[in-house]
Amino acid sequence: MNKPRNLKDALKKKLSKREMQFLRTSYDSVGNIAVIEIPPELEKKEALIGEALLEVNPQFETVCRIVGAHKGFFRIQPVKVIAGKRNKTATYRESGCILKVNLGKVFFSPRLSHERERIAKLIKKGEVVGAFFAGVGPFPLVFAKNSEMKKAIAIELNPHAVENMRENIILNKQQERVEAVLGDVNKVVPKKYKGKFDRVVMPLPKGGENFLAASISSIKSSGGVVHFYQFVPIDDPYSESLKLIREECKKQGRKCRVLSKKKVRSFSARAIQVVIDFRVK
Ligand SMILES: C[S@@+](CC[C@H](N)C(=O)[O-])C[C@H]1O[C@@H](n2cnc3c(N)ncnc32)[C@H](O)[C@@H]1O
Structure with missing residues (x-):
């Protein structure tokens, strides 16, 4: 047959x-x-x-x-x-990384692989990156294997995901360049990482706006870039997010410039996922 x-x-x-x-x-x-x-x-x-x-x-x-x-x-x-x-433990490969993923205990989506690759190409030699909402580590580990960054601080609230990420850091031999931190971005960042990063990636499309203040404050005073993901209405994808970014930068007395904005993927009949890259100084 x-x-x-x-x-x-x-x-x-x-x-x-x-x-x-x-x-x-x-x-x-x-x-x-x-x-x-x-x-x-x-x-x-x-x-x-x-x-x-x-x-x-x-x-x-x-x-x-x-x-x-x-x-x-x-x-x-x-x-x-x-x-x-x-x-239920998947072994997944992406951009030269191997990731163990405990399905059902952690969030993981293979759908943002092109975004991880895109950002890895933008990272310059020696950058210190804030990988917020890091899950099992796909963003920081793809960056580690595909850029000349100095280090990524990978912050994640789910203890299962952090445990999984720590295994993945060892599996990919990135103990020197990726540090997993268990905690809430809004608590950990103001305490330890104000003005520390050249770049911050925020892959929390639902609710990420509640962490814009922490992200902007974590960018070095010499300047840096934030990658901000959001679910937005198809008919007016950018107005609200741009307003939030501008308001928060103004509040913190920082200058901001939008570098790019684009659709990442379809989400539902009325919503899409977008990413806005902006420079903070
Ligand atoms: C949409 S998932 C992205 C995970 C991973 N970056 C990926 O692409 O597979 C969002 C992650 O943020 C974590 N998270 C939610 N709120 C958080 C917070 N306040 N601080 C740190 N991590 C948080 C969740 O546990 C989840 O793993």
Whole structure:
């Protein structure tokens, strides 16, 4: 029998026509683990769908189903193994880095890989980088492997993610250049990192605006760059974020200049994710 070409092909004789209409064929690939959404209408067929995904993509060892939305400050999305090895620790590779990711205990998305690469190219030799909301460390570790930065301070509130990030720092032999700090950006930064960074990356698109003050204050007095991510309405993507940036810089008596603003990805019917790069002096 020929190998099925894709998930639909693999399931066309196993699901009814009605069931096929509910099937979502897109999934996230986190190294050796595929993460897929299965609508409630197909709940009873989850094992069948998982097996079919493994048949089509033999590079996966495990298929996990998303069983809830991103929740709370840690933005954790619960997942359940539906096929393959009973293992929720993914081994993921990106831009020369290897990352272990404890799915279901930490936030991780492979979707911002192009952003990590873009920023790594902007980092100049000797820079000290604030990698806020660092999760398991994809931003600071991609920077470490792909730039001549001096060091990144990677701040993260979820203890599971920090533990995972510390393992990843060792796995990538970056103990000298990436330091994981467990804590709240709004508490740790004013205490320890005022005026310390050449560059700050803020990958917290929901609620990141509440940390603009800390980020701006952490930029060296000689100047530096902030990369600010936000979920915004499609019809007016930049006005509100630019207003917040300008107001906060003014409040802190600092000059600011927008270097670039662009869409990063679609998010929902009415919202997109954007990134604004701005220079603070
Ligand atoms: C959208 S995730 C990004 C994670 C990682 N940078 C990535 O791209 O995979 C946001 C992260 O910020 C962390 N976080 C939320 N509030 C925080 C805070 N006040 N201080 C530090 N980290 C925080 C969450 O636990 C989560 O890991």
